[in-house]
Amino acid sequence: MPKLLVLGLCAGYFLVLLDVTVVNVALPQINADLQAGQSGMAGVINAYTFVLAALLLAFGAIGDRWGHRRIVVFGFLCFFLGSLACSLSPTIEVLVASRALQGVGAAATMTGTLAMLSESAADDRERNKLVGLWAALGGVALPVGPLLGGLLVELGNWRAAFWLNLPVILVALVPIIVYSSPAWAARLGSGGLARGAGRVxxxxxxxxxxxxxxxxxxxxxxxxxxxxxxxxxxxxxxxxxxxxxxxxxxxxxxxxxxxxxxxxxxxxxxxxxxxxxxxxxxxxxxxxxxxxxxxxxxxxxxxxxxxxxxxxxxxxxxxxxxxxxxxxxxxxxxxxxxxxxxxxxxxxxxxxxxxxxxxxxxxxxxxxxxxxxxxxxxxxxxxxxxxxxxxxxxxxx
The missing domain is CATH 1.20.1250.20 (MFS general substrate transporter like domains)
Incomplete structure (x- = not known):
């Protein structure tokens, strides 16, 4: 599996975890700028996490039927539009709605990237390594999120925490789209699933x-x-x-x-x-x-x-x-x-x-x-x- 494609898929999980943690340090500024109040600040967090949790299983099943590459591209696009809308939000209500759109993208991205890695692995040994790498690069977001978010908020303002997602998404999408050609999709989809079905x-x-x-x-x-x-x-x-x-x-x-x-x-x-x-x-x-x-x-x-x-x-x-x-x-x-x-x-x-x-x-x-x-x-x-x-x-x- 091409390394650039692996990194692009791992970047999706990185973004999902990053946006769980990076926004926390921006909440005081969001509250001051948009007069969010306690309920508004809770909404900024919950609109993302609740939508993410609610749609994970559904996007996984849809991906099995329609193809996980489509779900991943859809997820990245939703994440991009949601992040852009968050950074431009004039009111707390718009920000909460934009965070929900981010949650849609996060759910599609999280399930789709892992499924693509799993189904494209040549065997169980490669699958174990790919999932380990997926978890490792995603796990980088946990310590990086609060520190990077705090730095961006101090140097700019709370909107900078959302601008961060945009270049990462664009870079990650390139190898995913390039390696989504029919020939490459057929190559990915054939071996792993057939071998796996025989083990059940x-x-x-x-x-x-x-x-x-x-x-x-x-x-x-x-x-x-x-x-x-x-x-x-x-x-x-x-x-x-x-x-x-x-x-x-x-x-x-x-x-x-x-x-x-x-x-x-x-x-x-x-x-x-x-x-x-x-x-x-x-x-x-x-x-x-x-x-x-x-x-x-x-x-x-x-x-x-x-x-x-x-x-x-x-x-x-x-x-x-x-x-x-x-x-x-x-x-x-x-x-x-x-x-x-x-x-x-x-x-x-x-x-x-x-x-x-x-x-x-x-x-x-x-x-x-x-x-x-x-x-x-x-x-x-x-x-x-x-x-x-x-x-x-x-x-x-």
Whole structure:
């Protein structure tokens, strides 16, 4: 698969995650400029995330029927128009509506790019590596988003956070359109799907594998985003850090993600996606346990070490569990991508809500509890690995 096409597809996921985080630092200026109020600022965030979560599964199924390249191009165009409209919005109402259009583009882009990578892979080993790269480059947006957004807002204004998307989209679209010719589409669409269909024992077995992957992925984001929410509240409330300082303090939890995720595909090729997922869950669970022990300490070094351990586990886990979902239904990569993405978004939203309600409790105990949940999920993945080896339907190596 051409490297430029891979980078173009990965850029789509990068943009989806970037626009989750980059806008947060612009909210104070948006509020001051457009008199948004609390409800308006919440609308700027929710219009994007709710539309994104609501349409993931639908765009995945549509892509399976109409072709994922069309969905990806449509998604990029919606993202471009939505970003342009956001940057020019004269009122908070227009901005919220424009963010919803961004969410439409994000949903189409997120499911379509992953499905294109999956269905075009020559074999499972290449698929594991491509998904690892997709997750790694997308993960760069997590630490970069708040810092880059803060810099753009300080140098310009809140509108600059949306202008950032436009050149990235235009550059990413070029290889996607170039490699969407009928000849290239036929080359991409033939091999991977036919091979994948032969690995499926029955529709019931495939749905159970996909359901398990979605449950683990949802639990992952439940713990990850819920813990990050607690952590930022802890840094600002208990430690008295400013928002920017709190963002810097959480970098140890974000910086390792793209580097480890890039290696996850190689590990999956050796151990299989389920055992790799279990490894990531165990390491992440240990990191959360260490966070529970060190969060109440006087210094931050112990907590930062725990954050690095946790991030390494999450970096191993994310591409592996995403690939597990794609392996479950290789003949319907769009639906599998949409189901997994929906589970992750729903799990993250529920996690933030639950941890916000429990925020008055002991932070260390909540972190440790999340770690126990991830260890339980690791046993589920190990059982799935055992079942896969016994049935010899999903390759272990």
């Amino acid at each position: 024992e029955s529709s019931g077995s495939s749905r159970m594998r996909l359901l398990t992957a979605c449950i683990v992925a949802g639990l992952m984001n439940f713990c990850v985003l819920g813990s990050l929410f607690l952590l930022t509240q802890f840094f600002q409330g208990d430690r008295g850090l400013s928002p920017f300082q709190a963002g810097l303090a959480t970098l140890p939890a974000l910086l390792p993600l793209p580097f480890v995720a890039a290696l996850s595909g190689t590990v999956s090729n050796r151990l299989g996606v389920w055992r790799t997922s279990a490894m990531g869950l165990i390491v992440a669970g240990m990191g959360l346990g260490l966070m529970g022990l060190t969060v109440s300490g006087s210094g931050l070094w112990g907590l930062w070490i725990a954050l690095v351990v946790w991030a390494i586990g999450v970096g191993i886990l994310t591409p592996a569990i995403v690939t597990a979902a794609m392996h479950a239904l290789p003949q319907r990569p769009g639906f599998a991508s949409g189901a997994g993405s929906t589970a992750r978004n729903l799990g993250g939203a529920v996690g933030v809500t639950v941890f916000a309600v429990l925020a008055g409790m002991d932070t260390g105990a909540l972190m440790a509890g999340a770690g126990v949940m991830m260890l339980i999920a690791a046993f589920i993945c190990l059982d799935m690995s055992r079942r896969a080896r016994e049935s010899q339907l999903v390759p272990v190596r």
